[in-house]
Amino acid sequence: MSSAVSPSGVAAASPTKPARTGDPQAASAAGAAEAANLAREAIRLLASRRLPPTPENFSSAYREISGADPQTAPERVLLTCVQALASQRDNAAEAKQLERAAASRDWARVLDLLRGGEKRETGTARLGELLTDLLRQVDHPARGWTPARKKESALRVLEASGADPARLSERLSGLLRSWSGSADADRVETADDDSPPATTPQDSLAAEPARSAERPGHTSGAAQASAPAPASDAAGEPHGAAAVAARWAALSAELAEALADSVPSTAPEAERLRAPLLAAAAGRLKEVNEVDVQQAADCVVGTHRRTWAEHAEMLGLLRDVMSQTGSLVEDASWVQSQVALVNRELAGGVNRRALRDIRTVLNGASAQQQRIKRERDEARAAFRLMLAKVKEHLESVGEQTEDFIGQVDGVSAAIGSATSLEALADSVAQLLSQTRQMRDRVVAGRDELVNAQQHVQELEDRVRTLEAELVSAGERVLTDHLTQIMNRRGLEQAFEQLSAQSSRASDAQPRPLAVALLDVDNFKQLNDLLGHAAGDEALKHLAGTLRATVRAVDQAARYGGEEFVVLMPDTTLEQAQQTMTRVQRQLTANYFLHDNRQVLITFSAGVTVWRAGESLAEVIVRADTGMYAAKRSGKNRVVPVD
Numbered sequence: 001m002s003s004a005v006s007p008s009g010v011a012a013a014s015p016t017k018p019a020r021t022g023d024p025q026a027a028s029a030a031g032a033a034e035a036a037n038l039a040r041e042a043i044r045l046l047a048s049r050r051l052p053p054t055p056e057n058f059s060s061a062y063r064e065i066s067g068a069d070p071q072t073a074p075e076r077v078l079l080t081c082v083q084a085l086a087s088q089r090d091n092a093a094e095a096k097q098l099e100r101a102a103a104s105r106d107w108a109r110v111l112d113l114l115r116g117g118e119k120r121e122t123g124t125a126r127l128g129e130l131l132t133d134l135l136r137q138v139d140h141p142a143r144g145w146t147p148a149r150k151k152e153s154a155l156r157v158l159e160a161s162g163a164d165p166a167r168l169s170e171r172l173s174g175l176l177r178s179w180s181g182s183a184d185a186d187r188v189e190t191a192d193d194d195s196p197p198a199t200t201p202q203d204s205l206a207a208e209p210a211r212s213a214e215r216p217g218h219t220s221g222a223a224q225a226s227a228p229a230p231a232s233d234a235a236g237e238p239h240g241a242a243a244v245a246a247r248w249a250a251l252s253a254e255l256a257e258a259l260a261d262s263v264p265s266t267a268p269e270a271e272r273l274r275a276p277l278l279a280a281a282a283g284r285l286k287e288v289n290e291v292d293v294q295q296a297a298d299c300v301v302g303t304h305r306r307t308w309a310e311h312a313e314m315l316g317l318l319r320d321v322m323s324q325t326g327s328l329v330e331d332a333s334w335v336q337s338q339v340a341l342v343n344r345e346l347a348g349g350v351n352r353r354a355l356r357d358i359r360t361v362l363n364g365a366s367a368q369q370q371r372i373k374r375e376r377d378e379a380r381a382a383f384r385l386m387l388a389k390v391k392e393h394l395e396s397v398g399e400q401t402e403d404f405i406g407q408v409d410g411v412s413a414a415i416g417s418a419t420s421l422e423a424l425a426d427s428v429a430q431l432l433s434q435t436r437q438m439r440d441r442v443v444a445g446r447d448e449l450v451n452a453q454q455h456v457q458e459l460e461d462r463v464r465t466l467e468a469e470l471v472s473a474g475e476r477v478l479t480d481h482l483t484q485i486m487n488r489r490g491l492e493q494a495f496e497q498l499s500a501q502s503s504r505a506s507d508a509q510p511r512p513l514a515v516a517l518l519d520v521d522n523f524k525q526l527n528d529l530l531g532h533a534a535g536d537e538a539l540k541h542l543a544g545t546l547r548a549t550v551r552a553v554d555q556a557a558r559y560g561g562e563e564f565v566v567l568m569p570d571t572t573l574e575q576a577q578q579t580m581t582r583v584q585r586q587l588t589a590n591y592f593l594h595d596n597r598q599v600l601i602t603f604s605a606g607v608t609v610w611r612a613g614e615s616l617a618e619v620i621v622r623a624d625t626g627m628y629a630a631k632r633s634g635k636n637r638v639v640p641v642d
């Protein structure tokens with residue numbers, strides 16, 4: 001849930017409009033805990049529906065869960081949200097500041113901290129917020145700042161900052177501070193500007209006729225058309241306050257358009273967020289309100305922040321890969337598989353957790369590789385030593401054998417010429433002693449060789465074990481840590497292989513690849529009744545049953561949460577349906593045991609057959625329609641989709 005709830009989203013949800021009717025002192029500890037749980041559940045619900053945690057969405061989710069309006073206990077709810085956000089901060093000092101500000105009900109400070117903090121690092125991320133503040137504040141007169149003067153100073157900042165978002169952010173921050181009376185506007189606006197500051201906004205504008213409106217590629221014609229008709233000079237050029245108004249209308253339109261362009265198309269409700277901004281870009285400023293702009297800005301800021309964080313993570317990962325390549329070249333196949341893994345991650349759109357996983361694996365693998373290298377070097381040295389010993393031994397055996405043969409010949413001659421029994425006995429005793437010595441030397445040499453060979457064997461075994469560990473470290477990144485079956489990444493890899501295999505099928509030998517999507521029935525209820533840990537065990541039980549029931553060539557994966565996917569090569573739609581029904585029967589025969597109680601786990605599934613050229617996501621969407629049909633028609637069934 002932490003990834004689904006963006007800090008900026010919750011910041012927008014709560015502190016911007018804190019209700020002031022709550023009575024925290026009257027609330028009992030139990031009531032506060034309940035409110036905290038409800039708030040957490042509300043945020044979870046929003047995350048599961050992929051809705052941004054705006055004040056409206058939050059209120060309706062809270063109402064849906066509790067049946068009550070969160071406005072009845074606003075401060076408690078707010079406090080819970082801020083505490084949740086604080087607990088997600090990496091920076092302990094920032095987390096403490098947040099908690100302290102929330103505890104003292106200093107919501108303005110909370111908002112400031114939520115907006116400041118991490119975003120200070122990224123000029124781009126800050127920009128969305130600054131532009132929102134700028135739009136919001138510009139029409140409000142402040143001490144020493146008429147709206148016209150504000151607009152004029154904003155124009156100067158924008159024009160003087162070029163295309164550098166960090167510079168623009170810094171200057172806009174300064175400008176906003178100066179509007180609120182805490183800084184010198186001219187210093188901020190012209191900090192590294194060579195041109196002397198204009199004496200008045202009007203002078204400045206008169207000296208530089210409507211530059212922004214003339215910019216090539218500028219698309220705010222509609223905005224200009226709908227702005228109040230500016231007063232014109234003899235040449236037809238607007239001037240004075242009218243010129244300011246015209247340029248401001250153009251600028252607002254440009255800003256709105258830029259903000260609309262920055263809302264990523266993948267964002268939930270992207271079209272809804274973009275619509276009011278596009279209306280503003282077309283000059284229909286009345287259709288836009290503060291909440292719309294704030295929501296869009298939050299979305300843009302959140303996306304930028306994630307992108308920057310992922311970017312930083314990716315750079316770190318690439319650095320790791322580069323620094324590890326040297327030590328990994330010993331095992332080229334392993335390197336290739338890891339490089340393929342990294343490439344796949346990068347191609348599929350990076351996300352922080354995946355990158356962090358890969359990084360951990362690569363770091364572990366690098367250390368492992370170093371150990372392998374060391375032990376392999378030792379094994380090689382021991383082997384060389386053993387060879388040297390064998391050679392030495394063979395040489396000495398050769399010499400000794402020659403000596404021995406000489407001695408035996410000598411003794412034979414002595415035996416042949418022995419004239420007495422005593423002389424014969426001496427010669428035989430000599431022969432026996434020489435034979436014994438020879439045998440002792442052979443045994444000693446053999447023992448030495450056996451020891452050396454054992455040592456080499458041990459070292460080789462160790463290298464083999466380490467290499468196997470290295471491979472399993474690579475595989476770990478493809479395995480779901482809870483159920484020990486494949487995770488989504490593993491599934492993608494298996495799908496690539498099996499779909500390629502299925503593509504090679506001929507008419508004479510069709511190789512259909514069936515895909516099943518399973519979703520556990522009433523899993524929330526199971527979690528609620530038996531606890532989350534039991535829920536985890538139930539998932540493990542299901543994964544184990546799945547793996548044990550399908551064929552070895554079938555690939556089962558945890559797709560996420562309580563959803564599983566099974567890829568079944570060489571399987572028709574009908575066979576796939578039968579297989580999933582068999583898994584269901586197996587689950588009823590093989591109950592999940594919790595505290596010695598039998599708990600029946602059922603699932604609903606959709607099955608379909610992959611069509612050539614389809615992506616994994618596409619075929620899963622089709623299986624998903626079957627799964628939903630199974631849920632709607634009473635659950636615990638399998639629905640095939642052609």
Ligand SMILES: Nc1nc2c(ncn2[C@@H]2O[C@H](COP(=O)(O)OP(=O)(O)OP(=O)(O)O)[C@@H](O)[C@H]2O)c(=O)[nH]1
Nearest residue numbers: 519520521522523524525527532533535536561562
């Ligand atoms: N214990 C546990 N629960 C999880 C895990 N992942 C997701 N869940 C929970 O699974 C539940 C899914 O709930 P719903 O999507 O409402 O689905 P359901 O209760 O199974 O309802 P139906 O699908 O309509 O049968 C949520 O409560 C999630 O918190 C997990 O890894 N472990």
